[in-house]
Amino acid sequence: DSGVTQTPKHLITATGQRVTLRCSPRSGDLSVYWYQQSLDQGLQFLIQYYNGEERAKGNILERFSAQQFPDLHSELNLSSLELGDSALYFCASSPRTAWARNALGANVLTFGAGSRLTVL
Amino acid sequence: DQQVKQNSPSLSVQEGRISILNCDYTNSMFDYFLWYKKYPAEGPTFLISISSIKDKNEDGRFTVFLNKSAKHLSLHIVPSQPGDSAVYFCAAEKYNQGGKLIFGQGTELSVKP
Numbered sequence: 001d002s003g004v005t006q007t008p009k010h011l012i013t014a015t016g017q018r019v020t021l022r023c024s025p026r027s028g029d030l031s032v033y034w035y036q037q038s039l040d041q042g043l044q045f046l047i048q049y050y051n052g053e054e055r056a057k058g059n060i061l062e063r064f065s066a067q068q069f070p071d072l073h074s075e076l077n078l079s080s081l082e083l084g085d086s087a088l089y090f091c092a093s094s095p096r097t098a099w100a101r102n103a104l105g106a107n108v109l110t111f112g113a114g115s116r117l118t119v120l
Numbered sequence: 121d122q123q124v125k126q127n128s129p130s131l132s133v134q135e136g137r138i139s140i141l142n143c144d145y146t147n148s149m150f151d152y153f154l155w156y157k158k159y160p161a162e163g164p165t166f167l168i169s170i171s172s173i174k175d176k177n178e179d180g181r182f183t184v185f186l187n188k189s190a191k192h193l194s195l196h197i198v199p200s201q202p203g204d205s206a207v208y209f210c211a212a213e214k215y216n217q218g219g220k221l222i223f224g225q226g227t228e229l230s231v232k233p
Binding site for chain 1: 126153154162164166169171213224225
């Protein structure tokens with residue numbers, strides 16, 4: 001158990017629908033990251049939040065949105081779903097302070113087990 | 121634009137031999153490089169990292185080598201064990217990008233007894 005909890009583990013839905021994926025970061029971690037892994041692809045960065053504020057954005061579609069709540073859990077909302085949105089969605093967390101220049105080493109992200117979304 | 125590339129989708133080695141996984145990158149401004157291991161139905165787990173100012177980092181059976189002039193890094197596993205069979209992802213980080221990691225496509229390692 002990595003300490004990062006993602007729900008649901010599996011989700012099957014239809015095109016045009018909307019789903020919400022939830023992530024609870026590891027205790028004490030303030031930064032949350034969302035990644036998408038499509039079939040035979042690497043992990044594509046979607047978005048990062050630090051202590052409730054958006055800090056970095058990747059190639060996240062306009063149909064997708066996310067937020068981080070005061071208790072630090074995060075939700076990724078996917079709407080108007082298409083077949084191509086079928087993928088594994090990973091949440092990761094780290095204690096990294098968004099503004100601190102790193103002097104202590106790499107920013108090690110701790111990943112959850114992922115949510116597998118299937119759009120039919 | 122694929123800034124981090126792992127050109128070998130799979131690798132098969134014999135137990136006890138060396139496994140060498142390769143990774144190339146295009147952005148010379150990366151500050152850290154990391155390797156993650158992923159088993160089926162699990163999230164990626166951190167394995168080892170290296171600073172861009174180093175050329176080698178070792179942790180037990182795992183050693184990462186960085187060749188900045190070639191923009192290339194490799195992960196050596198010696199000796200390889202069947203439990204090392206997994207997908208290995210190379211990732212890179214730049215300080216001023218909030219800590220996000222940019223990942224390669226992964227290499228599936230199979231260690232045969």
